[in-house]
Amino acid sequence: MKRNLALDYTKLILSFLVVAIHNPVFWEHRFASNLIINGLARTAVPCFFILNGLYIVKVVEDKNNLKKYLKKLGVFYLVWMVIYAPFYLFSFRKNMTISILQNIESIFFGFWHLWYIVGLIGGVSLLYIFKKLQFKDKKLFLMSIILFLTGWIIQKIELFYPNLEGLIGSLIRSNAPSRNFIFMGFPFITFGYLLTKGNVLRKINNKPAAINLMIIGLILIFIETISNFYIIGRRGFDFYLGLLIFCPAIVIYLNNKYKVVNVKDDFISKLSASIYFIHPLILFWVHESFPDMGRTGQYVLIMFFSITLGTSLIQANKSLKIFF
Template identity: 30%
Template sequence: MQRNMSLDVLKLILAIIVVISHGQVLVGYSDLGYQLTVQGGFRIVVPIFMMVSGYFFISVIRSKSLTLWLKKVVPMYLFWMLVYAYFWLDASAVTPYEILRLLRVAVMGYYHLWFLSALIGAAILLYTLRNLPLKALLVMALGLYGMGMFFIYAGHYHLFVGTPLDVLFNEKWFYRNFLFFGFPFFCTGYLLRRWEGLRQWDRRYYMLWSMGGMLLLMGESYLNYLGFDGPRGFDMYVSLLVVCPGLFLWVSSMQLPGDSTSLAYYATALYFIHPLFISLFEALSYQPGNTLAVLALASSLVAVVLLKGSRKHLGFAFGT
């Protein structure tokens, strides 16, 4: 399949959004602006990353080469978990709780690396279910996402206050994983690749689809802002099921052929490296906000440019 530059441009833009989101741009400047961007519109990033991966996973299913795919992705996950081991591997307290916590982080990923863990789990699950009818896969994806949505809303709005469920539903790892988050969007990308008729629409329809979905996302985010009388983080919105497929189809329909492997590298490297610089500047007493976001982005961009020459030896770490 010929590389589509438009998707790599989108991935780079999304990676930049990740960096400024983790730097918490607009914090302390505009609560509503922060809610509608970082806690609202910017939530499209990981779902679209998942969808892009699922879209191209069709080659793995057709060639029955899951093992080869895992040999590429699993070492990437292990490498970056090792890079960030300083931040999560704390052996000073040897208690059953800490051991379980470390095992959970090792399996589900530290901070932003949960994406790779969820990606691996989603891919294995989809490959296992590859012979199911497409409609069955769609129903399963929607059902699992609906369950995850219930967990996060029940947790944030404390529908089970005073019970163990309230504590569990407020744990991000419980819903932000391969089953309730990764598989629905990964599977959606795969289904978009299989349903060729859906990809034959006029590009203007995808644009209207995307814009309508983004308005729904803004509205849903704003309602939560009103419900909590301030910013509140939601990883999963109903409207993500609308805006993300529309935006993906709109961008992919642009069909800009060419060699954009460098753009793909910059997007991947930026995603994996930036928390190191956020931690560095926080250690230098920079608080979350616009300044931290800009410094983290600028430093990360410089770093990925300088590291480009290492792709020959560390290509596996950047998916190249």
């Protein structure tokens, strides 16, 4: 089996960052914690989408391949939504209307981290449609940027109405209107696709340019993170302008610098997926069992058990093929 190990280990690091978002580290150090969980860690999901986009050329150019791909993702989504059903179904709040809407949102947009699968399903499908309409690479690239910026604007509305109550306030604070396959999934999946198939992003293929773009992108992410911190506090956002620069640049750098090699299996890549999907179960248990441990200590426990159980899940998935 041929794999780019640099990309596989990058996926593993990205899964660690996702866990840090859901269980913030260094929580007692407000500013530093914010830079990690609402800055650096927010690069994880866009990078995941780009990495998925690298391998979907045959999917978006053949209807039968697309059907197989979507069927596989549909099974993954159904299985994990059933596993997590006790945590979102009938979890009612003070306002019944808001509670019902939140349940509907969970079912159709994905519970918590499972929105990523919906983002893949919708994003890949949208790219397939545009390819069928014979959209050129440059048009796909520009559309991706415009859609991402639209999502950024939608999410930033909260900066102006951080404490608005009622249904409107809940919608503003909800991720569903912005963090979805249209504004997040499609743009970054398309970036990954263009890295493999197109010639728009591959022009940035030399080491100095990629490194410089990574630095610029990360600086922009931190500037926006710090601004948000002083405006409304440690509220996490998914959209940062710097993501448009940093995420494609780091994938370009790793994909060009490190070539594919022969390996026995894709365990590292599977482990990153396993950690991503299973860690909330561990998180709920750790928070319930060790409430006084502190967030950083809880993070260490969550990672330990996620890696341990994730390895077992990989073994089970060899036969079942329903988890990832």
